[in-house]
Amino acid sequence: xxxxxxxxDALTAVHPQLxxxxxxxxxxxxxxxPLDEVQAAYAWIxxxxxxxxxxxxxSYHFKHVMEDATGTYVTNGAFIAAALLHAQxxxxxxxxxxxxxxxxxxxx
Numbered sequence: 001x002x003x004x005x006x007x008x009d010a011l012t013a014v015h016p017q018l019x020x021x022x023x024x025x026x027x028x029x030x031x032x033x034p035l036d037e038v039q040a041a042y043a044w045i046x047x048x049x050x051x052x053x054x055x056x057x058x059s060y061h062f063k064h065v066m067e068d069a070t071g072t073y074v075t076n077g078a079f080i081a082a083a084l085l086h087a088q089x090x091x092x093x094x095x096x097x098x099x100x101x102x103x104x105x106x107x108x
Contacts, residue, residue, distance in 0.1 A: 003039045003085060008032070011084055015095065018084070020077035022059070022098035037078035038085070044070060045086050051103035054092040058099035059083065065106075 001007075012018055012032070019030040044066045063079040066072070074082075076099060083093045083102045092103030 001042075001085075003035070003042050003082070005035050007085060008035060008038055008081060011081055015084060017095075018077055018081060020075040022076045023080050023095045023100050024098050031077075033075065033077045033081045037072075037074040038081045040070070040072045041066060041074045041079045041082035042085055045082055045091065045104065049105040050086075050091050051105055052092070054094040054101040054103045055106065056101060057104070057106050058097070059102055060099040062102055062104055 015023070017024045018033065020033050021031070041063070059080045060076050062083075063074055063076055066074065066079065080093070080095070080100060083091055083100070084095065087093045094101045
């Protein structure tokens with residue numbers, strides 16, 4: 001799937017608490033998630049091993065793992081958006097926190 005702005009618009013209509021900072025109420029102004037960052041995170045997540053349940057590691061953790069592996073910066077919200085787009089295919093995401101738990105296998 002190629003992620004488009006329409007995909008992000010539809011996602012934020014269902015998840016209005018999603019912003020580039022994370023998921024839920026934030027002290028920061030709500031800003032949209034950047035398309036190019038969501039596309040990069042979406043591609044990276046597609047290459048990872050998924051768990052049957054959301055693990056203990058958060059979106060914020062995985063965004064840094066991705067950045068270290070690829071050299072590409074993404075906001076926390078862009079990573080969450082990409083994970084939520086993969087949720088339609090079975091990736092477990094718990095959008096109950098600023099940094100939701102995501103079912104991606106951690107190395108080690």
